[in-house]
Amino acid sequence: MSLAEVMHSIQSVGFLTDLRESALVYPVVMSTHLSCIAVFGGMILMTDMRLLGLALKKYTVSEVVSALRPWKRVGGTIMITMGLLLGSSEADKYYINPFFWWKLTLLTLIGVHALIFRPLVYNHPEKIDESPQIPARAKWAAILSLVLWFGVLTMGRLIGYYEPKS
Amino acid sequence: MLAYDPASNPLNNNEWSFPLLEILHIAGFTLSIGTIAVVDLRLLGLGLLRHSAKELLRATAPWTLVGLVVMLTTGPAIFSSDPVMYLRNFSFKFKMVALLAAILYNYTIHRKVALAEGPSGGAAVLVGAVSLALWISVVFGGLFIAFV
Numbered sequence: 001m002s003l004a005e006v007m008h009s010i011q012s013v014g015f016l017t018d019l020r021e022s023a024l025v026y027p028v029v030m031s032t033h034l035s036c037i038a039v040f041g042g043m044i045l046m047t048d049m050r051l052l053g054l055a056l057k058k059y060t061v062s063e064v065v066s067a068l069r070p071w072k073r074v075g076g077t078i079m080i081t082m083g084l085l086l087g088s089s090e091a092d093k094y095y096i097n098p099f100f101w102w103k104l105t106l107l108t109l110i111g112v113h114a115l116i117f118r119p120l121v122y123n124h125p126e127k128i129d130e131s132p133q134i135p136a137r138a139k140w141a142a143i144l145s146l147v148l149w150f151g152v153l154t155m156g157r158l159i160g161y162y163e164p165k166s
Numbered sequence: 167m168l169a170y171d172p173a174s175n176p177l178n179n180n181e182w183s184f185p186l187l188e189i190l191h192i193a194g195f196t197l198s199i200g201t202i203a204v205v206d207l208r209l210l211g212l213g214l215l216r217h218s219a220k221e222l223l224r225a226t227a228p229w230t231l232v233g234l235v236v237m238l239t240t241g242p243a244i245f246s247s248d249p250v251m252y253l254r255n256f257s258f259k260f261k262m263v264a265l266l267a268a269i270l271y272n273y274t275i276h277r278k279v280a281l282a283e284g285p286s287g288g289a290a291v292l293v294g295a296v297s298l299a300l301w302i303s304v305v306f307g308g309l310f311i312a313f314v
Contacts, residue, residue, distance in 0.1 A: 034308075039203040
């Protein structure tokens with residue numbers, strides 16, 4: 001079975017076909033995906049800007065990280081669920097779309113970022129509160145996070161513009 | 167009336183400029199809505215409880231404004247690519263009404279309640295929930311332009 005056939009059988013699953021063909025449900029799922037980006041992506045931005053010392057300076061890094069973390073998880077879960085629905089319902093189109101693969105690559109790098117910087121930064125924010133200056137590792141974590149997420153946003157939007165050469 | 171030909175708009179003569187504007191538009195509203203949502207969560211009593219909504223609003227307001235400026239610069243530029251289509255589009259009209267309501271609400275009722283010392287539970291919850299609902303309806307309206 002070729003990859004094309006696998007993709008086609010994924011998007012042929014009953015409810016995914018219904019989703020793709022629905023004039024209402026499909027844009028609602030997409031809007032929910034985008035709303036999550038607005039609400040919870042904004043929280044990622046605020047966390048990063050706090051780590052850079054640019055915003056929310058009245059709050060300690062610990063406060064910002066721990067208060068926003070549960071909400072980012074809720075938002076991330078909804079966002080990923082909606083994204084999986086969108087991608088799998090049009091698997092035929094997505095797997096040949098280079099922007100989709102770029103987006104997945106960047107998301108993988110965000111996973112790597114978490115593996116590296118959770119032990120160094122996010123799991124011990126109180127250490128950053130204690131130090132007189134924000135340590136370089138925390139600033140790097142924030143800058144890379146901003147770049148990677150902006151990349152994900154960019155690739156996500158460009159997916160919709162790709163036209164395969166026929 | 168002066169005739170406007172969208173074909174003369176640089177946006178329609180460069181394959182990258184339109185998607186780039188959209189990406190900046192999304193980044194802009196992510197910043198503004200995300201910062202407003204932080205205040206909303208506080209009003210709803212769901213997060214950052216150690217500090218008042220007043221302090222949170224003061225801390226986030228400049229960033230909300232930066233986001234709004236980016237969003238309100240890129241938005242009209244996107245609109246200029248095909249004004250006739252947008253003006254005829256039901257979702258676009260809905261979005262404009264929701265956006266106007268959301269901005270007015272944000273700088274009047276939302277601001278007043280967030281700045282009030284110890285806003286009462288019920289009222290604060292209502293104000294936070296309406297804020298989230300308004301901004302999410304703006305996002306929905308924007309996305310539906312391409313579908314309705």
